[in-house]
Amino acid sequence: MADIENAVELKNVVKRYGEFTAVQRMDLTVPDNSFVTFLGPSGCGKTTTLRMIAGLTDISEGDLLIRGNRVNALPIHKRNLGLVFQNYALFPHKTIYENIAFGLKYRKVAKSDIRDKVNRALDLVQLPHVADRYPNQLSGGQQQRIALARAIVIEPDVLLLDEPLSALDANLREEMRVELKRIQRELGIATVFVTHDQSEALAMSDKLVVMNNGIVEQEGAPEDVYNNPASAFVADFLGHSNIIPATLGGPDAAFTKVMLQSGETLVTIPEQTAKANGAKDVRAVIRAEKIDLSDQNNAADGVITIPGKIKTVDYLGQQARYFVTANGRDWQVINPIDAHPHQEGADVFMHIAARNCVLLPGHHD
Secondary structure, three states, X not given: OOOOOEEEEEEEEEEEEOOEEEEEEEEXXXXXXOEEEEEXXXXXXXXXXXXXXXXXOOOOEEEEEEOOEEOOOOOHHHOOEXXXXXXXXXXXXXXXXXXXXXHHHHOOOOHHHHHHHHHHHHHHOOOOOOOOOOHHHOOHHHHHHHHHHHHHOOOOOEEEEEOOOOOOOHHHHHHHHHHHHHHHHHHOOEEEEEEOOHHHHHHHOOEEEXXXXXXXXXXXXXXXXXXXOOOHHHHHHOOOEEXXXXXXXXXXXXXXXXXXXXXXXXXXXXXXHHHHOOOOEEEEEEEHHHEEEEOOOOXXXXXXXXXXXXXXXXXXXXXXXXXXXXOOEEEEEEEEOOOOOOOOOOEEEEEEEHHHXXXXXOOOO
């Protein structure tokens, strides 16, 4: 196996279906041992990209490299990839052992080695006792683990996962999320994961690739993408944001004034001001959970206070999402609940710190 820094590289990759371009000029690297997630709404091109890496869909233009080798025309069975899809795709008439061993037999691995490898894969997914059972005797979560065992037993160069957890219920899904990450870390295997679930993407990824309409809107470490969205789409798609047209004022000591279209003035930090490149028109992005809600005015240096009234409360367990009306604009605020959530109709103060006022250049994307 070539010792290549990047397990997968896409260079200027395009996918067209007739007149429709599903993926537009994509450049991407999947570093070795890393967990890279494609996140985006339905139809954004994330599954198409995964299918091109897998060899299930042809590339219209550009180059695809796996471990430094160009594989554009290489059929799927010669790419040494592990695949796990949403519907598990286990053979119902074969035992679990036979299901996992299938790829090894195909590769002409010796029988004694097959037994060792299958047993190790079963141990890795924590199901050592089910080898003789059939898929219909297992729960959905167990079947998903077996699909994963079957994918990793061949020691693939890359593991490709297409919405593998979406058919599971919420608790099981979280448990599998932790398991999947543990197995990926333990094997040190480069993994490409497709999901439309943001919490899954944020929790699991080393690199997050946010896609929309066939283009990569932003890529980077999850916390960077989350805290510094590069576009209104990313700010809106990941988490809950208030995105407000604004005009930049002059610097005031350590902070720059940001005059919102709705009349209020916020402040921001120099790193954010630099993004405007000297332009006056910007959009202020304030994440819902970065606003502190209080029934008292706690204004401080670098913290702006906006009075408002709670219109509705969306109770989320440990947190509440509030819709607060201020100057005719509705704001979304997500805060932890210490004892009691603020009530509908209550007068409150929103506190916004300068570091939490992120800027996007221009009033329009």
